Amino acid sequence: MGRPGVDLAYLVAAVAFILALKGLSSPRSARRGNLIGAAGAVLATVVVLTTEHLAHLPEILAVMVLGGGVGVLAARRVAMTAMPQLVALFNGVGGGAAALVAVLEFTGRGHQPLGTGAATVFAIVVGSVSFSGSALTFAKLQELMTTRPVVLPAGRWVSVGTAVAVLVAAAWLAATGGGSPATLVLVVLAVLALIFGVLFVLPVGGADVPIVISLLNAFTGLSVAASGYLLGNVLLIVAGTLVGASGTILTRLMAQAMGRPLTSTLFGAFQARDATAVTAGAADRPVRTGSPEDVAIMLGYARKVVLVPGYGLAVAQGQHALRELAELLVDRGVAVEYGIHPVAGRMPGHMNVLLAEANVPYDQLKEMDQANSEMSSTDVALVVGANDVVNPAARTSPGSPIYGMPILNVDQAQSIVFLKRSMRPGFAGIDNELLFDPKTTMLFGDAKDSLTKVVAAVKGL
Amino acid sequence: MTSGVGLLTIFVLAVFVGFEVVAKVSTMLHTPLMSGANAIHGVILVGAILVAGRASGAVELTLGLVAVALAAANMVGGFVVTDRMLEMFRGRSAPGQPRPAPSGSADRRGGS
Numbered sequence: 001m002g003r004p005g006v007d008l009a010y011l012v013a014a015v016a017f018i019l020a021l022k023g024l025s026s027p028r029s030a031r032r033g034n035l036i037g038a039a040g041a042v043l044a045t046v047v048v049l050t051t052e053h054l055a056h057l058p059e060i061l062a063v064m065v066l067g068g069g070v071g072v073l074a075a076r077r078v079a080m081t082a083m084p085q086l087v088a089l090f091n092g093v094g095g096g097a098a099a100l101v102a103v104l105e106f107t108g109r110g111h112q113p114l115g116t117g118a119a120t121v122f123a124i125v126v127g128s129v130s131f132s133g134s135a136l137t138f139a140k141l142q143e144l145m146t147t148r149p150v151v152l153p154a155g156r157w158v159s160v161g162t163a164v165a166v167l168v169a170a171a172w173l174a175a176t177g178g179g180s181p182a183t184l185v186l187v188v189l190a191v192l193a194l195i196f197g198v199l200f201v202l203p204v205g206g207a208d209v210p211i212v213i214s215l216l217n218a219f220t221g222l223s224v225a226a227s228g229y230l231l232g233n234v235l236l237i238v239a240g241t242l243v244g245a246s247g248t249i250l251t252r253l254m255a256q257a258m259g260r261p262l263t264s265t266l267f268g269a270f271q272a273r274d275a276t277a278v279t280a281g282a283a284d285r286p287v288r289t290g291s292p293e294d295v296a297i298m299l300g301y302a303r304k305v306v307l308v309p310g311y312g313l314a315v316a317q318g319q320h321a322l323r324e325l326a327e328l329l330v331d332r333g334v335a336v337e338y339g340i341h342p343v344a345g346r347m348p349g350h351m352n353v354l355l356a357e358a359n360v361p362y363d364q365l366k367e368m369d370q371a372n373s374e375m376s377s378t379d380v381a382l383v384v385g386a387n388d389v390v391n392p393a394a395r396t397s398p399g400s401p402i403y404g405m406p407i408l409n410v411d412q413a414q415s416i417v418f419l420k421r422s423m424r425p426g427f428a429g430i431d432n433e434l435l436f437d438p439k440t441t442m443l444f445g446d447a448k449d450s451l452t453k454v455v456a457a458v459k460g461l
Numbered sequence: 462m463t464s465g466v467g468l469l470t471i472f473v474l475a476v477f478v479g480f481e482v483v484a485k486v487s488t489m490l491h492t493p494l495m496s497g498a499n500a501i502h503g504v505i506l507v508g509a510i511l512v513a514g515r516a517s518g519a520v521e522l523t524l525g526l527v528a529v530a531l532a533a534a535n536m537v538g539g540f541v542v543t544d545r546m547l548e549m550f551r552g553r554s555a556p557g558q559p560r561p562a563p564s565g566s567a568d569r570r571g572g573s
Contacts, residue, residue, distance in 0.1 A: 017501050020497060021482045022482050024493060024494045024497045024498075025483050025486040025494060026490070027489065027490060031547040037540065041500070041501070041504055045510070045536075052510075052514060054515070056516065056525075060526065060529055064530070065533075066530055068534065068538075070530075070538070071533065075537075075542035076545070080549075087542065090534065090539045090542070093531040094502050094503055094505060094531070094536075094539075096528075097506075097509050097528045098508070100524055100527060104516065104528070214491075217495055217499050220499075221498070221501075224505045227508050233507065234468070239502060240504075240505075242479040242501065244479065245476045245477075246480070247479075247498055248479075249479070250495060253486065257488050342488040349490060353492065353546055357549045
């Protein structure tokens, strides 16, 4: 295949990626869209392997199989609940690869024009930030470290200083365009960018991490595009830019679903933090606890029940038990609906995926607005493993980190039942006043165990 | 088309396409869309293969091969994990229509 043939194949792959993104935007065509994207990627890989007269081909094929194999294994083995971490991880390694490509392409040549220098620096810095930032989001989501915002003493100045150092090193490299100390500067630049990536993610609270993953995803895309510019490869430019642009839009949409601007998501921890400690010492306050039988009676004799599933349900793998409970209640003539918060779980849409996995009928799933409009006529709101998405602090306390986030107004239901492991606050690390409300009943324990007991009790009514 | 301005043109046009394509997407699909976009930038594999294939010296080759392995994991893993997510939406019928029988495989996977 000659040069025009190669370019034509890249064009086909680029169109495949556009169709993939287009397809992924609608439920009907999503899966087909993803397959089209995969086909485009395979085509591009085969073309580059067969037409470029590469050295070291056996080694390249070997590590490709190795990397791809690890990717497939991780993708197939991971639990649905751990999906966000895995996406973060894949994104990080992609950013790392883009940065490495830029480093090698730059050192492999002599003196560079300004545009190429700038693209190199951009790819290295943004790719490195994406790599270390994604690694940290992984640590937060996997709960290897605290999920609360971490603000280092003078953290803001360390961040700003690192950013300035990155810019200075970048400008120097872009302007001088190579030369003998260039490799050293590149290494310094990459290390600074890695540090900056960590500082960038540290102050972000656990609940906001998915938005940051989406942003870093867009970063990696742009880094890939810059690498493509260096290599003069049109496909990399198109694919990287598509992801960069669509990722930016998606990040904004996600931030909107959380009900606040992106800037407060990223930098909110540096601002008002005083109000978070208001309910300290809450553990000593009385709460009303109930037995599974109490809960079964409340549910069994209700006219209308709204189920509010959260991440805790998914962790306990209690989706099937919840569906069984819902079916039992429907058989008893109780009207049952699921109220799904847009960010229930760990990512927007995550809970829909998890419930679909458990074969919950689609028509019982109500989006937040619809569920809220019916909440005041609801007898019992059963909150299973959720906390932040029903926390009224989002409406009532302006200092709270989640203030402004739309929530499911379960406090408007006649009574509320929380199935929770403990009084521990939710992922965002904020206490929930609702747990102490007189119309709230707590049933402590693993969500699946509790649900199974409640199911048994309902059967015995 | 490989001149600087030509590449810049492609870049700018791609920005607009990227904005347009995802302008309207329901929250339900945010997660798969992010994951799918994530897989697409795995095409950096093409770049990694190119630099690894031209590498001279052990250090360059090693770094190039590391890039190939990382990019391959990103690309292959990304598409597979997105497909697994979207598989969950399969068989979801519109309200009112009979649902297909629940597949046993989905249940088994729940515990993995």
